[in-house]
Amino acid sequence: MFERGIDAMALSVGSDLPYLTGYEAMPLERLTLGILRADGGPIRIVIPRLEAARIPDRPGVVTVEPWDETGDPIALSSELMAGSSTVAVGAQMWSRFLLQLEESMAATSFVDATGVMSSLRIIKDPIEIEMLRLAGAAVDRVAGQLADVRFSGRTERDVAAEVSARTVAEGHQVATFHIVASGPNGASPHHEPGDRVISVGDTVVVDFGGRLGGYCSDTTRTFHVGIPDSEVTEVHGVVHAAQQAAVSAVRPGITGEELDQVARQVIDDAGYGEYFFHRLGHGIGLDGHEDPYLVTGNDLPLQPGMAFSIEPGIYLAGNLGVRIEDIVVCGDSAADNLNNS
Structure with a gap:
């Protein structure tokens, strides 16, 4: 990520998030977003509280960040990516969520995460x-x-x-x-x-x-x-x-x-x-x-x-x-x- 000038990755629906965490986000109007910062730390998964129990327990790898029904997942996600100049987003993220993140993080550039994730996934173990x-x-x-x-x-x-x-x-x-x-x-x-x-x-x-x-x-x-x-x-x-x-x-x-x-x-x-x-x-x-x-x-x-x-x-x-x-x-x-x- 550092080599590509990316400060954080934000992955929602699709296969990139389960590849890294074992959890596949449900394609719903309630936002689920996995956030990985280039400066280290576990993957933070912003997720509706009613779905949080579905995430596999992986201490040190994944931290669950549940939001309540009346909460603001965009604000929570923006806070977790604070200070990021460039954020790479998963190719299958819903456009409505990307537009909301762009509005919330006006000083941040958003790019496609496909290049990063493909380099990890293209060679099978x-x-x-x-x-x-x-x-x-x-x-x-x-x-x-x-x-x-x-x-x-x-x-x-x-x-x-x-x-x-x-x-x-x-x-x-x-x-x-x-x-x-x-x-x-x-x-x-x-x-x-x-x-x-x-x-x-x-x-x-x-x-x-x-x-x-x-x-x-x-x-x-x-x-x-x-x-x-x-x-x-x-x-x-x-x-x-x-x-x-x-x-x-x-x-x-x-x-x-x-x-x-x-x-x-x-x-x-x-x-x-x-x-x-x-x-x-x-x-x-x-x-x-x-x-x-x-x-x-x-x-x-x-x-x-x-x-x-x-x-x-x-x-x-x-x-x-x-x-x-x-x-x-x-x-x-x-x-x-x-x-x-």
């Missing part, structure tokens, strides 16, 4: 990698089960509900999202499952995940109902080749941009370049999407312990989509693949 591995293995089991599930005659919404239920049944505390995109809907990468009835001949993109022990899973598999025709076989083969090429290229020192280009080149060479129109992948951890991002313009070299998705896709409007996604961890010399379904 062995315990974090193990949690990601457990989450990945759980969704692998679901993906394996789906190969024997009947899709035809059912709506996307119905299949999506089953995917989420199976995700929880395999150990996740919560299933955070599900995409079931059949036939032409597969050409929309973030399609919302609807009432379209899946039929024989449909290609179905299934992208899903959740949280297990606080850490996220995220995987995509593309299924086909019936015998795939030559076009589906070709497109799936190209996407699979691109995905495998990128996984094989993972090593310390390669940048997110370079890894994106490895997969993109395979798809370009096959004549489908214009139909792969999103980045190759995103980091994962406490958040489903976090640093590092595998995208053109990101020249950050990968380091051992970085965890991210590799998910190329081809999307043919009005026809079909294919995407394959694995979570991998950059190892000392190669990728450690956390999805193996």
Whole structure:
């Protein structure tokens, strides 16, 4: 923090506060704010008194600063950050609270805390990698089960509900999202499952995940109902080749941009370049999407312990989509693949 000219950090909702303290703020109109000063001392958590008992007991690390229902959490927070010229705020803090802090601390500059927190969170320790591995293995089991599930005659919404239920049944505390995109809907990468009835001949993109022990899973598999025709076989083969090429290229020192280009080149060479129109992948951890991002313009070299998705896709409007996604961890010399379904 000192090196970045930051006197204090103020973290509210989102994953930064639980990363440091083990406590996740509730996204409510009552302010919860974790304050960490660069000059030392425990993290002070300004919190509604009715929620204070939820904070884990961590003497010397966390001090609880409860405020009563008629209290002023902005004034209390401002007092705890008194004398700070620059305060870094969590990226997910509600704008209303930031505006109130700016008014209360008019002489203070407020900046984004993402750079500071990303530098701490981007490299996973062995315990974090193990949690990601457990989450990945759980969704692998679901993906394996789906190969024997009947899709035809059912709506996307119905299949999506089953995917989420199976995700929880395999150990996740919560299933955070599900995409079931059949036939032409597969050409929309973030399609919302609807009432379209899946039929024989449909290609179905299934992208899903959740949280297990606080850490996220995220995987995509593309299924086909019936015998795939030559076009589906070709497109799936190209996407699979691109995905495998990128996984094989993972090593310390390669940048997110370079890894994106490895997969993109395979798809370009096959004549489908214009139909792969999103980045190759995103980091994962406490958040489903976090640093590092595998995208053109990101020249950050990968380091051992970085965890991210590799998910190329081809999307043919009005026809079909294919995407394959694995979570991998950059190892000392190669990728450690956390999805193996």
